Amino acid sequence: MMPRILAIGGSDSSGGAGIEADIKTITMLGGHAMTAITAITAQDSQGIMAIAPTAPDLVARAIRLVAADIGLDAVKIGMIGTPDMLAAIVDALRAVAGSVPIVLDPVLASTSGTTLLDPAALGRLRDTLMPLITLVTPNRPEAAILTGLNVDTVPDIRAAGEALCRMGAGAALIKGGHFEGTHSIDHLVTPDRMIEFRMPRLATRHTHGTGCTLASAIAIGLARGLSPDDAIGQARTFLHAALLAAPGFGQGRGPLGHAAAR
Template sequence: MADTRGRVLIIAGSDSGGGAGIQADIKAVTCLGGFAMTAITALTAQNTQGVFGIHAVPEDFVRDQIRVVMQDLGADCLKIGMLATAGIIRCVRQAIDDYAPTVPLVLDPVMVAKGGHPLLEPDAVDALKTTLAPRATVITPNLPEAGVLTGLSLSTEADMRAAVPPLRALGAQAVLLKGGHLEGDSLLDLLVETTGETEYRDSRLHTAHTHGTGCTLASAIAAGVAQGLPLERAVARARAYVRVAIETAPGLGTGHGPLNHAHTVQPL
C-alpha cells in the first residue's frame, strides 16, 4: 500500500545556498506533508548572487542512489530537476525504467539558474527531449526553457498557446507552461492535459526574492501527485503554496533571495 505521507524521490542538483535545487525540493515536499528522498546529480557552489561552480556526480553513483531508495523505501512520485549532462540524463532514464517504471514523474527541465548560469550542457537538451520528456506525467517549463525545447521565441500569451502543440509532441502526458517571464502585471500559467486545458492567472509580485520558484513549484506538484491529488488540484495547491512563500520571503542574501518554504509550519 502506498505511504499516505506521499513519498517523493527527487532527482536533481544541490544548491549550497539553500534556495533552489535539492534543498528547496526537500523543504517544499516536507512542508506540504510529504516525505522527501533524493538522488543528487550535481553539486553547485551557489548563493543568491549566482552559481560559481558545478561538479557533476558520477553516473553510476546517481543510479545507485535511485536503486537503493526504490528497493527499500519506494516512491509515489518522482521529481526531476537539474541533470547537468546528457550522460546523467540517459543514466537516470535507465534507472527509472529499471526501478520505478510505473511511478508518476514531474519533469522540471532546468537549464539556467536565476542569475543566468547554465545548468544543462548544450548537447544535453536533445537527450532531455528524447529520453525523459516522453516518460513524464507532466513537464513544467518556463518560457525560456519552452523556447529552447521548441525553437520558438515566446513573449506573449499567444506565443504560449503556439508552443503547446510542439511541447505536447515531446510525449509528456501533460504540460504546465509557466508564464512568469511574460511582460506586464498579469501572468498566466497554462496546464494542458489530454482531457483539456486549465488557466491559472495571478498578478505579478514585484520582488527580488524568487530564487528557486521553479524547483519549489515542481516539487510541490510532485508532493500533491504523490498524495493522490488529481494533477489540476496538485498544480493549484502548489501555485498557492509558492505564492505565499514568495510573499513571506525572509529577505536573505544580496541577490535573488530564497523563498519562505516553511510558511505552512506552525512552531510548537
C-alpha cells in the same frame, strides 16, 4: 500514508533552490523527501560560482535503492547537467515510469545565466526522458529552447505545450513568470485542452527556487492522487505563500520562506 517523493537534482549551497528547496517543500507539505544529487554547487543569492557533477552511476544507484526499499509515490527532476547523467537517470527511471507520476522542471540555465544542461543533452532529453514524464514545467525561455518555437503569445504557449506533449510528456505547464503583466499566468496544456492559472504578480527580488518549489509541490499533489489541475492549484497557493514569507536573505535573489508557508 505519507507521500514518498524522490527529488533528483543539484544541491544549492545557499539553500534557496535545487535539492534544498525540494526537501523543504516536500517536508512542509507533509511528504517524505528522498534525494539523488546530480551535482554539488558553490553559489549564493547572486549566482553559481562552481559546479562539481556527481558520478552518474552513483545517482542511478541512489534512485534504484530508494525505489526498491522505501518506495516511490512521485518523482521530481530538476538539474541534470550532462548527457551521461541524463542517460543514467532515464535508465534508472524506466522501471517506475508509468506507475508513479514524474514531474520534470527542465533546468537549462540558472537565473544568473549559468548553463545547467549540456547542450549535447538537449536532443536526448527530448527523445529519451520526455516520454517518461507526467508533467513538464518549463518557463518561457525553457519552452522556447525545448520546442524551437517562439513563445510570445497565448497561441504560442498552446503550440509549445502541444509540441512538448508530442515529445511524450503527458502535459506541460508553461509558467508565466517571464511574461509581462500585473498577474502571473501559468498555462496547463494537454493534447486536447489548455487552462490558465492566474495569480497577482508579487513585486519581490526574492524568487530563488520558485521553479523547484512549484514542481516539488505539484509532485506532492500528484502523489496524493490529485488531478493535475488540483495539484497545480494547490502548489501555486503554497508558492505564493512562500514568496510572501521570504526572509529577505542575501544581496541578490534571495530564498523563499518555505517554513512560514504552511
